[in-house]
Amino acid sequence: MMPKLLIGAHVSTRGGFSKAAIRAQEQGGRSFQYFPKNPRSLRLKEWSATDAAACKAYCSRHQLESIAHSPYPVNPALGRERGQELYELMVASLRNDLDIAEACGSKGIVVHFGHMHSADPLEGYRNIIGCLDDVLKDWQGNAKILIENQAGDHGPMGTTLEEMVQIRQLCQYPDSIGFCLDTCHAYAAGLWNGGTDEALIEKGERLGYWSALGGVHLNDSKYPYGSKKDRHARVGQGCIGFEGMRWMTEQEPVKGIPVVLESEAGADGTHREDIQWIQSWG
Numbered sequence: 001m002m003p004k005l006l007i008g009a010h011v012s013t014r015g016g017f018s019k020a021a022i023r024a025q026e027q028g029g030r031s032f033q034y035f036p037k038n039p040r041s042l043r044l045k046e047w048s049a050t051d052a053a054a055c056k057a058y059c060s061r062h063q064l065e066s067i068a069h070s071p072y073p074v075n076p077a078l079g080r081e082r083g084q085e086l087y088e089l090m091v092a093s094l095r096n097d098l099d100i101a102e103a104c105g106s107k108g109i110v111v112h113f114g115h116m117h118s119a120d121p122l123e124g125y126r127n128i129i130g131c132l133d134d135v136l137k138d139w140q141g142n143a144k145i146l147i148e149n150q151a152g153d154h155g156p157m158g159t160t161l162e163e164m165v166q167i168r169q170l171c172q173y174p175d176s177i178g179f180c181l182d183t184c185h186a187y188a189a190g191l192w193n194g195g196t197d198e199a200l201i202e203k204g205e206r207l208g209y210w211s212a213l214g215g216v217h218l219n220d221s222k223y224p225y226g227s228k229k230d231r232h233a234r235v236g237q238g239c240i241g242f243e244g245m246r247w248m249t250e251q252e253p254v255k256g257i258p259v260v261l262e263s264e265a266g267a268d269g270t271h272r273e274d275i276q277w278i279q280s281w282g
Contacts, residue, residue, distance in 0.1 A: 003256030005249050006030040006065050007278050009271035010262050017104050018054035021064060027272040031065040031258035036100040039071045042093040047100055056105030065258045067215040068101040069110045070094060077114030079127030094135045101143040107214050108144035110180045113158025124157055129170050136173040146180040146214045151188035152228035159189035165207045178214035183248055187240055190226040194244040210253035218259050220245060234263045235274055246281050
């Protein structure tokens with residue numbers, strides 16, 4: 001049986017993780033993404049195991065898949081640049097996110113590749129490897145760290161498949177690391193041409209990127225190819241357009257994993273309209 005496109009959207013956790021799952025299912029999604037805690041802070045969350053278990057049970061009952069998105073201040077490329085205390089907080093925050101994702105039955109936590117203030121990218125790569133190793137030390141869960149590609153608005157780091165794959169290979173715990181492809185970022189960075197791009201598929205297969213793909217952010221782009229600007233548009237309403245977005249959803253590597261919308265909601269305040277439209281493509 002061919003795997004299906006598990007389209008969904010980012011949803012609010014207001015009222016708890018189980019409420020997030022209900023919201024996702026009510027708008028017709030087959031998957032969803034959520035913030036495990038305040039997206040603007042590294043502060044650890046004291047979470048309800050009962051609520052997380054209810055989320056996991058609801059997802060199992062309704063055949064929903066999910067991924068979590070770590071807070072925006074997480075920047076593993078910085079390492080200890082801002083001091084040991086902040087570094088340890090970032091590591092603890094990511095482990096907190098993994099614990100929540102595991103309890104909710106999620107596939108993993110999306111983590112931005114990160115960027116350096118230093119001019120030496122090799123230092124940034126070493127910092128990412130060290131950070132992920134520290135987070136995953138003694139980790140026994142199934143939830144993975146899903147490294148997200150970047151648009152290039154903070155510099156060239158994290159904009160190529162080669163970087164993603166190399167970081168994973170050099171970490172001590174590669175089996176607990178996967179990838180999350182953001183289509184807007186890929187287009188803005190010049191990684192994907194926004195149309196039929198067999199070279200991208202072939203490169204991903206050759207590098208082993210697709211086999212470790214754990215999630216997709218299905219976002220159109222408000223700015224042109226190679227713009228290096230991270231501005232999401234609703235699917236089919238941006239510079240990538242309908243045909244390119246449809247082509248991406250038809251690719252085998254994106255089937256059977258959470259594919260989530262991170263763009264503006266529709267007139268009803270949900271992504272129901274976009275989800276139904278994308279589902280009609282099949």
